Amino acid sequence: MALPTTTRAWSIDAINKDSFDSLVLKENVSLPNLGDHDVLVKIEAVSLNYRDLVIPKGLYPFSMKLPVVPGSDSSAIVLATGPKVTRVAKGDRVCTLFNELHHTNPITAEAVASGLGGAVDGTLREYAVFGDHALVKAPSSLNAIEASTLTCAPLTAWNALYGLKPVKAGDWVLTQGTGGVSLSGIQFAAAAGATVVATTSTKEKAEELKKLGATHVINYRETTNWGEAARALTPGGVGFDHILEIGGPGSLEQSLKAIKLEGVITIIGFLAPSEKQPPLMDALSHVCVVRGVFVGSRQQFEEMNRAIDSAKIRPVVDSNIFSFDDIKKAYQYQWDQKHYGKVVIKVAN
Template sequence: MAPSTTKQWTVDGNTGFDALNFNENAPVPEVGDKDVLVKIHAASLNYRDLIIPKGKYPFPMKDNIVPGSDGAGTVEKVGKQVTRFKPGDKVVTLFNQGHIAGSLNAQTIQTGLGGVIDGTLREYGVFDEAGLITMPQNLNFLEASTLSCAALTAWNALYGLESRALKPGQTVLTQGTGGVSIFALQFAKAAGARVIATTSSEKKAEILKKLGADHVINYKEDQNWGETAAKITGTGVDHVVEVGGPKTMAQSIKAAAIDGVISIIGFIGGTEKDQPTFLDCLSNICTVRGLLVGSRLQMEDMCAAIEANNLHPVVDEKVFELKDLKEAYQYMWDQKHFGKLTIKVAS
């Protein structure tokens, strides 16, 4: 018997984390002909989740949304026209549920999980079969729950421009120790690339080195870390994974090689600082692209690479229960985490 109710969180307003409301008896949506009912065992948080209840998310949103884009679980029930999955299959959610392949468009950008479509911070969720991917066999549920946003964003940053996709021997610059940056480091090393990472402490620097970083720059001690990265390579960095926003963009441009690619995927450093202009891209002869996660086709390629190279996401040692979601949000907001912060949802 499929469950009729589920424990779930919703975002009711934009007053901050107090806008998060917990319902222990929410109705489980009906399973349509092409839908899949998933028992969600684990979810993970992203910076996006933190700014949604603060009213700072710049993409489409729905009122009273169930938050969370990232989740891994087990198929409980399938609609009569579902062909991709069967009960018992282990699955991971796709961030933009309608983004199957190619570029985003005006329709598919409106399908963000946890933004426009109810997300993963609930025990049971119903999803279109097109918005799920088979879970990598080498991962557990907590690890797999980190793939939907941060991992796929990192993969898109390195491989999304097919003509400029990462090649062995090239150099990648990552910023900090958040989820996207750690995944970019792992993917780059698996591909035979050289990685220069930035961080704010010696403790984090040692962890980055253990994960394979070839060089680590403390950006608090070296304000011109972008120029330093360029000097380390001699010719500049081939791929910059830009997560900081206006506070780091100028150094990212200085780090880039001629025809290097800077992928802008976030603004965790805030938005209050003078930004480089388009002329800076011209004078440095680099490509700057903004991206919003990636497609199902890219995620399937990424999951295949994770299995083939036996890669394991870096998960923070602290795991929160679903009922303690507000505490998890605050823990991550205070930057107490390393790597991905996970939530145990259903047992």
Template sequence: MSTMKQWIVEGKDKDFDGLVYQDAPVPRVGESEVLVKLQAVSLNYRDLVIPKGKYLLPCNFPIVPASDGAGEVVEVGSNVTEFKKGDKVATLFNQGHQYGEIDIPATHTSLGGEINGALREYGVFNEKGLVKAARNLTPQENSTLSCAALTSWNALYGLKPLKPGQTVLVQGTGGVSIFGLQFAKAAGATVIATTSSDQKGEKLKKLGADHVINYKTDPNWGETARKLTPDSVGVDHIIEVGGPGTMRQSFNCIKYEGVISVIGFLAGVKAQDQPAILDTLSNLCIVRGVYVGSKALMQEMIRAIEANDIHPVVDEKVFTLAQARKAYEYMWAQKHFGKLTIKIN
């Protein structure tokens, strides 16, 4: 097969009309590269805002979108030692982030942003940019691990590791938050979840959430969450996906020496009630920006997924590669629960 199907994002500020489905040559393998027949992709909020021109980090256009992919190795370069034909693999979000702390060069190696991503039938990746897929998961489930899962794992274990018996707060029902719930419960933690929907709240309880707070009916949910912790001392870890719009409530419920891991800005970036820097001092807490994680951290996470037989929560709606634009629109309309996937092969 000499040609394949792929999607590209032509540029920013074109909205989803800038997503173009096209034929392209199957990429050739270099000495240290691996050719992967991609079987599934999952979408992140980041994928939606890139064509809308709302992404805060650099992008190269035109670009094949999507950081999260899983598939099967069909060819390896002569210098490749980690993989062989037939191996099941998943993509690493920042291809250059191998272990330890991220550095500036590694931030410029993101799939679907500055390097061609996974929304195509075949992809060539440096062997450093892949990990062996979780053996207990399907390709669709493995395709959800690269960004949302690894971000949650990094939030809970990358700086100040979560301990059994501690309390974790997750916001909403997006991929990062649900993975955070699953990882926290596997570690023996108590989980408080926030949501705007009582119906979604019931789903969160079925996934193991110990307490669910509807932030629409309880706008001071931070104080409510604090009262749910032992002796009202506060929450040990918060997976903060709302950004400025929810940070005030996160400060209201964080424990002394607790960690607020800032993941995103779903609640907007211009909230007038945005806390000040000195709130970290008055609350004696750590506020940390998290940019996914390293290959070593992803391999550690996959071992935990296998050991605990954790299965990602995948939306019941599955799209084909040709339907990718419809998948973007479906997710933008917030019709999904958990991770939204696209089946390729």
């Protein structure tokens, strides 16, 4: 069977704040010839992140270019490799690395500027050529749909819990909401033997979070001062070892109320903007680390995948799987917050 030389690919050519009509499907996009360290892959599935939704609306605060092929997360099958490729082989299932040049920590400015689907062409295409440095082997225990969710949200959660001060048995971890990072954070923390307290807005979601491994769930709509309420659950009321801060300015004040002395608040999201936010010096008065992360490195990705196989962790995937031609519907579905778990687009038939 001849290898493909062209692909169908979605593209964002311009900004449109009012809809996702800036997403355009292009036919017969040429694929580059394989270099010594290149890998030709057939994309199996792509999962969406909040980042993917704000890029076509012009709301993404990090490096990006236009036009760009959107999407960072994917699972794919290796079809062919360049002569000097050793990390993957034909037939392997692989996942894409969010920042192609982020191989080990600490992250560099060059790596920050190599984000798939923003700064460089991403994964919403049927075939692609990537450098072997930008791919990792997928966990053998996961199928293509599940593996497509790992690139951004789970790896971010892994970096939050293991990147600076590794979570351990007996620790207390606080997560926020039911987004992909929080769901993975619950799974990873519970697998490590930590006690997890989660926040959400509905009783139905609370039950789902407990199934994933959360011991306590606080409804933040009913308990607006949820930071102190969460802290009161910890032994002696001392607070949390780790907090995955998803909301940003709108919830950081509550996270500071809940953090333990020498605890780590990892700032991940900007979902809850607010004109009022705690001053930076609050980190001193609470004697804690406030840390920003930008997904994670290839080394961490490989470590996470080994842990997923070992602990038999299965990512949470929304029940609606979208087709490659229904990208705009998938984007709108997640934008309308109708999902629970990762929204996935099945690319390969």
